[in-house]
Amino acid sequence: MAGHIQDRWYKTETGPEGKSRRVKSDRYGSGLRYRARYIGPDGTEKSKSFPDRQKGRADKWLSMIEADMTRREYIDPSAGRTTFRQYGEKWLTSQTTDMTTRTAVEVQLRLHSFPYLGSRPLDSFRPEHIREWLSELERVLPMSSYRRVIFASVSAVLTAAVEDGLLAKNPCKSSTVRAPAPGASRVRPWSPQRVFAVRTALPARYRAMVDVGGGCGLRQGEIFGLPVDEVNYGTGWLHVGFQVKDMGGQLVFAPPKRGKERDVPLSPRVALALQRHSKAFPPVAVTLPWLRPDGPPVTKRLMFSLTGGGPVRRTDFNTRAWKPALVTAGVIPEPKPRERYQAAREHGMHALRHFYASVLLDAGENIKALSTYLGHSDPGFTLRTYTHLMPSSEGRTRNAVDSMYEGADSAPDGPQTAQGE
Numbered sequence: 001m002a003g004h005i006q007d008r009w010y011k012t013e014t015g016p017e018g019k020s021r022r023v024k025s026d027r028y029g030s031g032l033r034y035r036a037r038y039i040g041p042d043g044t045e046k047s048k049s050f051p052d053r054q055k056g057r058a059d060k061w062l063s064m065i066e067a068d069m070t071r072r073e074y075i076d077p078s079a080g081r082t083t084f085r086q087y088g089e090k091w092l093t094s095q096t097t098d099m100t101t102r103t104a105v106e107v108q109l110r111l112h113s114f115p116y117l118g119s120r121p122l123d124s125f126r127p128e129h130i131r132e133w134l135s136e137l138e139r140v141l142p143m144s145s146y147r148r149v150i151f152a153s154v155s156a157v158l159t160a161a162v163e164d165g166l167l168a169k170n171p172c173k174s175s176t177v178r179a180p181a182p183g184a185s186r187v188r189p190w191s192p193q194r195v196f197a198v199r200t201a202l203p204a205r206y207r208a209m210v211d212v213g214g215g216c217g218l219r220q221g222e223i224f225g226l227p228v229d230e231v232n233y234g235t236g237w238l239h240v241g242f243q244v245k246d247m248g249g250q251l252v253f254a255p256p257k258r259g260k261e262r263d264v265p266l267s268p269r270v271a272l273a274l275q276r277h278s279k280a281f282p283p284v285a286v287t288l289p290w291l292r293p294d295g296p297p298v299t300k301r302l303m304f305s306l307t308g309g310g311p312v313r314r315t316d317f318n319t320r321a322w323k324p325a326l327v328t329a330g331v332i333p334e335p336k337p338r339e340r341y342q343a344a345r346e347h348g349m350h351a352l353r354h355f356y357a358s359v360l361l362d363a364g365e366n367i368k369a370l371s372t373y374l375g376h377s378d379p380g381f382t383l384r385t386y387t388h389l390m391p392s393s394e395g396r397t398r399n400a401v402d403s404m405y406e407g408a409d410s411a412p413d414g415p416q417t418a419q420g421e
Contacts, residue, residue: 003038003065005058034058038065041074074165082166084125085118088157103248108150109157112137117154122167125158127174134180143343147180186388189358190351194329201328206321208277209304212238213352214359215270217374220349221245222256224312227300228283231266231274238266240375242300244311250293251311253300260375274303284309322349357382361389 011025032049036058040046050058068074088109095102116133134151141147155172162170171177199210209223218226221243230239241261245254255261284305289295304312323341326332332342353374360370367390371382 003036003062005055005062006035006037007033007055008035009033009052036062038062041069068168081121081123083118084120084122084157085114087122087161087166088114088118091157091160103246105153106248108153112141112150113154122158122161125167125171127171127176130154130171130174130177134177138180141343143345144180145182146343146345148182151179187354187357187385188346189354189389192355194331195352195355197329198325198331201325203321205277205281205307206304206317208273209349210352211270211273212303213349214355215267215273216264217353217356218264219243219257219353219375220314221254223349224302224304224314224317225253225300226303228278228303229301231271231303233266233271233275236266236268236271238264240264244288244314246314247293251288251313252293252295253288253290253298256375258375258377260377262372262375264373278303281305286311318348354386357386358389361386 008031009025009028010022012020012022015021033052034050034055035047036050037045037047048058048061050061065074092102092106092109095105113133116136117129120129134147137147137150141150151172155170158167158170158172161167172179195210195214199207202210212218212223212226213220216238218240222240225242225244226238226240227242230241232238239261240256240263243254243256245252281304283301283303285299286302286305286309287297287299288311290298302311306312319341323332326347327334327341331347335341357370357374360373367383367386368379370386371379374382376382
């Protein structure tokens with residue numbers, strides 16, 4: 001057996017005749033009587049105390065420790081008492097992914113997992129705790145796709161805890177735990193009526209954002225970071241080279257997603273909307289650090305800004321402007337008093353990019369060009385995302401055959417002749 005059991009109520013001493021004998025110690029009758037002691041894999045002594053009449057439990061605990069060491073499944077009891085929040089916060093600081101991704105994961109953990117799981121010690125996790133948490137999460141977050149993302153983040157933390165020796169198994173991977181189902185894979189673009197209803201419901205200084213999103217396909221951050229000198233009314237092109245990003249609460253200028261700068265055709269109607277917007281709300285010079293909160297300052301005259309002249313922040317805009325506009329346009333229900341707006345990821349500003357893609361595909365634009373305008377790194381991704389919006393092959397086949405018959409109707413041996421044979 002690994003280690004031994006110390007009885008702290010008794011001690012061994014040598015009597016007058018030179019024989020060893022057990023006598024009561026100064027601790028007799030007070031405190032936990034038995035202390036199970038062993039040497040851990042790191043060479044340090046570990047222990048756990050048990051009350052009087054529970055020596056059997058102490059022996060059993062030591063046997064389990066020995067078995068875990070043999071199976072190489074040993075977890076240091078003191079390390080296992082680390083809470084999910086303590087380990088999760090440490091895990092977040094060690095991530096080397098893009099800062100925007102780290103910020104998104106941090107928000108998921110702080111809002112939707114730490115309040116429920118944060119105080120639980122890692123070594124106490126069981127599949128039932130994950131099932132209960134998922135049930136509560138479903139109650140507050142109707143969107144299955146977002147719950148799936150949060151679940152994946154929690155599972156990643158627990159997997160790291162397993163690999164660091166703080167947890168024996170990841171309860172998220174239990175056969176009795178079902179990850180939230182993925183959301184609907186098909187994009188359902190808004191109708192023009194919905195697009196313009198939301199545009200009308202927005203505050204006047206933000207309405208032209210809808211023209212840039214729905215008429216040029218820019219992402220939300222790219223709209224917020226659009227400099228006025230990147231809009232070339234003379235040539236009919238709009239250059240996408242900047243975005244405003246939130247880096248842990250600090251706004252910065254950054255290149256577009258994956259560094260994909262691009263030029264997008266600027267339609268005359270969108271150009272007119274931007275000219276009218278600039279006249280009503282003159283561009284404002286905004287200075288932000290480049291790429292990181294401690295990056296060098298960069299100044300741009302932005303097309304869109306706050307009433308006081310500062311840059312637009314995503315969270316504030318979504319809560320105070322975008323979601324109220326969705327309510328007015330009938331896209332989401334009005335929240336009850338003291339309740340938040342309904343989670344509406346599928347109705348975020350990204351819906352304007354989907355609308356833009358649907359308009360171009362309906363007009364016959366090819367996938368490669370659309371991929372370039374959207375800033376996708378792979379046309380294959382664009383095809384997989386929007387293939388169901390393309391005119392169907394069977395429709396093209398019917399039109400092609402009809403055109404052939406229309407051309408053959410006037411020929412001496414046309415379809416009429418074939419029908420008589």
